[in-house]
Amino acid sequence: MNKTISTLIPLLLLPGLGLSQVSGERSKHEPFETPVALYLTWQQDPTTTMTIHRVSEGAEDESWVDYRPWNEEEAAGRSWESVTGSSEPMARFSNLPVHTVELTGLEPATTYQFRVPEGPGTFKFRTLPADADEPIRFAAGGDTMHRQIWMERVNRVAMEYEPEFIVWGGDLAYADGRENRRGLHRWFDWFDAIKNTMITEEGRVIPIVVTMGNHEMRGGYYFHHDDFEQTDDWRREVAPYFYTLFSMPGQPGYNVLDFGDYLSLVVLDSDHTNPVEGEQTEWLEEILDERQEVPHVFPVYHVPGYPGVRDFDGDVSTGIRKHWVPLFEQYGVRVAFENHDHAYKRTVPIRDGEAADDGIVYIGDGSWGTSARSVHDADETWYLERSESVRHFILATIHGDDASFKMIDEFGEKIDEYELPADD
Ligand SMILES: [Fe+2]
Structure with a gap:
């Protein structure tokens, strides 16, 4: 193991709240220490699949997960199924494997x-319902x-509402794609925040769906790089952690996740490792066209088309309004999630x-765990209904064809709906 990294490891093994609380029978495999990171996402339909990501300390060829259906009475009687996946190094600087x-x-x-x-503890997850006949949050x-303290505070409030999953639209750990101690350390803190707050007392891990932001890569935007190429290798080069840590969106950095036939999350890359214009916009038109019958189609991306803080005429915002917004309007999108402005x-x-x-309502603007900026006055800005300088999250509830949104601050107070x- 890289010497610099091994000096960091003791810091990582402080037990997270969730991990210290779970228990269960010992694995048939030899246990390692607590994983450096454990987080869930999806590559396919969340009603019937789950993707388990784990960063481990040195267990390079141990990419297995054992699982079984769980309920209070039966669990002990059911046998484990075992699935082996794959692993790759987290970044050039760190050979810690991402499984x-x-x-x-x-x-x-x-x-x-x-x-x-990393036994002997066990964890849980829940698949999404096959339909939205009952409310889904x-x-x-x-x-x-x-x-980290701000992220954990908002995570804890969000977890009180028992969300099925959490969507984060970019600027996750603020590591800026730096393959050095500082970059790595920011991801370790981010992993810790998840371990400390997003595993319930019963050991249930809450899945996440993430998008690319400017702080996931070196240089923030593709147009800051003279050597830009729209290839997997180039994207991986400038955003090494993002493309190893998250199989959703995975390459090429934008993707769509379909929950049965009732919800689609359209995960986009706002000029970071892919231009808004061109290949991505052509793909967007295709996938929106195919989902016109889906009642809930929510695009989520980092830079806002309708900024709450920054300049309305900024290049990226203008490009989003020019290339994506007409497609959202044409194909029936009703709400889009925007971020990046920290308000x-x-x-x-x-x-x-x-x-x-x-019209379409755009909700954002990305202040989960940031210091919030001062905002454009909603009374003097034609496109703003509300604006406020506050850390918060959006609690979305879909139920049949209905959808509602409650915006909640870091202290659990509702700030808007x-x-x-x-x-x-
Ligand atoms: Fe940002």
């Missing part, structure tokens, strides 16, 4: 128990960790560049 194991063929709305090589936001904002419904009753008008 990825995807479980498929699961039952919807079912709790599973799982264990990883998730939390959304972005810009998660200026400071709270909700726009008026917007269509064709002006306020319109049947929005309900989609019934679709005629």
Whole structure:
């Protein structure tokens, strides 16, 4: 192991709240220490699959996960299934392996128990329901960790609402793609925040869906790089952690995640490792076209098209309004999640560049765990319904064709709410 890294390891083995609380029978495999990181996401339908990511200390060839359906009475009687995945080094600077194991063929709305090589504890996850006949809650936001303490505070409040998953629209650890001690350390703090706050007392790990932000890469934006190429290798080179740590979106950095036929999250890259214009916009049109019958299609991306803090005429915001917004409008998007500006904002419904009753509402602006900036005055800004300088998250609830949003600050106070008008 890299010497510099091994000096960091003792810091990582302080038990996280969740990890110290879970228990269960010992794995048949030899246990290692507590994983450096344990977090879940999806590469395919969250109603029947789960992807388990783990960063371990040296267990290079131990990429397995054991799992079984779980309920109070039966668990002890069920045998474990074992699935082996793959691993790759976290970055050139760190040879810590990032393990990825995807479980498929699961039952919807079912709790599973799982264990990883760092035994003896067990964990749980829950698949999403097959439909939205009952309300489904998730939390959304972005810009998660200026400071770990702020991220953990908002995580804890969000967890009180028992979200099925959390969506983070970029600027996660603020490591800027730096393959050095400082960059790595920011990810370690971010992993710790998840371990400390996003594993319930019962050992249930809450999955995340993330997007690329400017602080996931060196230079922030593709146009700051003279050697830009729209290739997997180039993206991996400038954003080494993002492309090893998260199989969603994975390459090429944008993707769509379909929850049965009731919800699609459209995960986009706002000029970071992919230009807004061109290949990504062509792909966006295709996937929005295919999902016109899906009741809830939410784009999520980092830089806002309708900024609560920054300049409306900024290049990236202008590009988003020019290339993506017309497609959102054409294909029936009703709400989009924006980030990056480190404040709270909700726009008026917007269509064709002006306020319109049947328009799209943009909610953001990415202040989960950042110091919040001062905002444009909503009374003097045509596109803003609300704006506030506050750390917060968005609690989204979808139920049949209905969707509602409660915005909640770091102290658990509701700061705003929005309900989609019934679709005629
Ligand atoms: Fe940002």
